[in-house]
Amino acid sequence: MAQEQIDSKEISRRDLLQGGLRNLCLLGVGGAAGLLIGRSRAQATVWQIDPYTCISCGNCASYCVMEESAVKCVHAFAMCGYCDLCTGFLEPEPDAINKGAENELCPTGAIKREFVEDPYYQYTIDEKLCNGCGKCVKGCNAFGNGSLFLQVRHDRCLNCNQCSIAAACPSQSFRRVPADQPYIIKEAYHAG
C-alpha cells in the first residue's frame, strides 16, 4: 500500500516539461507586466525645478526648446510680505515706489502690482509676458521672503525625455517629479 503511494507521486518527464513550460510562461507574463509597470511609472514623471536650490541664473529663459520658455515665475502668496517696497517688483534703488516702467525690475513688465490695504500690495505674474529669466526671483530672494520662484508650467512643457534646460542648469535644480504632484511649491519659513 505504502509502495503504491510512493509510486503514484513519481514525476514523469512529460510532467516535468509541462511544469517547466508553465513556469516559463508565468515568468514571461510577469516580466512583461513588470516592464509595462516600470515603463508606465517612468512616463508618470515630469520635469520640475527645485526652488530651494535654483540660483535664478537666467538659463530657463533661453535654453527651452520652445520659442517661449515653459518656465515661468510663480508666486507663493502665503510667503509674501506684501511689501510696498517690493524688491522683486522694484529696482534696488527706485526713483519712486510706483508702477513707473523706470522703477520696475522686470524687463518684460510681467509683474502686476495692486493695492490691497495700507501699506500692503499684492503682486501677480502675467504669464504671457514672463520669460522665466528669474530676475525678480533674485530680487525677492536677496531682500524679501523668497516668495517668487521659478517653476516649469506643465500646460506648456513638452516633457522632453532629455530637457535641454536641465542639461544647461548649473545648479542641477531640474529633476523628475511624479506627474500627479507636478509642482514644488515653496513653503513659509519663520527664521528667528
Next chain:
Amino acid sequence: MKPLTGKSGTNILIGIILALAIAAAVIALVTTDRTAKKGSRLGPEFGYDLTEQKKIDPALILYREAAPVIKTALQKPTALAVGPHDRIYVAGDREICVFDSQAKPLPKIKLTSEPRCLAVAHDGTIYLGIQDHIEVYNDQGKKLAAWESLGDKAVLTAVAVGKNDVFVTDAGNRVVVRYDKSGRLLSFIGKKDPDRNIPGFNVPSPYFDLAIAPDGLLRVVNPGNLMIEAYTFDGDREFWWGKPSTNSIDGFSGCCNPVNFALLPNDEGFVTAEKGLTRIKIYDPAGKFVGVVAGPETFAEHDRILSGKGQGNLEGGLDVAVDSQNRVLVLDPLTDEIRIFTRKTKNL
C-alpha cells in the same frame, strides 16, 4: 576621361548632400552650447547686479574682527544675547548655548521647544520667546514659568527686559506686548491708531526687533517702513528715524530692514544689522549714520548666495549684541558662527 552616367552622377550628388549634412550636424554639435558654458545669453537688462551697492568706502569701516570665530554647533541658531559678566547666550534648536566672555563653553540649557528669541536680565534670568509664548529660566537653567500663549497667529521675534517690565515683539500680530515680570499682560503697543499718530507696524517677514534705550523709551524696528521708532512704555510714539536706501550706506536697504539691532553702552547709539546686503552699521542716538562695523564682503556665505554663485536661501538674518567692552557680536545663522568685532579707534 569617361563621361559620368546618369546613375553615377546621382550617387555622387547624394554623397555630397550626405557629407554636407554630416558636416552641418558636426558643426551644430560642436558649436551648440548645451551645457550653458556661455551663460544665459540674455541681455544686461535681465541681470540683477548689486556689485556697486556692496562696495563700502574703507574709511567708513570703524571696526575690525579681533577675536576667533565662535562655533555653536547648533543646526538652526536663531538669537543672540549678552548677559551679566558678558556671558554670550545663543538660542537655537532646542537649547541655549552659553559661553563666557572669552568664548569658553559653559553648561548648555536644554529646552523642550525651539526658541526664537531671548533676553537676559541683569540677575541672569533668561526670558525666552518660543513661537507664541514666553518661558522664564533662572541663571542655572531651571525653568521658572511659561506664560500664556498669545494665540495661533503669534510669532515672537524679540524680547527686552526692563526693571519692572518685559516687552515682546509679535511679528504675527504686528504689535509689541507689554508684560510685568510675573507674566501678566499689561498692554499692546504700536497698533495702528491715526488719532495717536501711530501708523502701525509693517512687518513683512519675521524680523521685528526692540530694545529699551537709556532714555527710558522703547526702540522698535518698523521693518517695512525701514525705520526705528521710539515709544513710551504707555504706547505713545515719540519720534522715529531711518530711511530706505540700497545705494547709499546711510539708509536701510531692501524691503524690510534692519532685521536686528543692539544698543551701544553709555548711550553711544545703535548697532544695526541688515539682511540682503549684509551690513552691520553704527548710528548715533539720534539716528545719524556714524560708520560701518562690517559689510557684505565680511559675510562671504551670504554674498555667495546673493551673487547667484551658490545654492541656499538667505533666510536667517544676522543678529547682533554688544558687550560691556563695546565689542560687537554678530550671529550668522547661515554659518552658525559668532563673529566678534572691536573698534579700530576709541572714538567713533
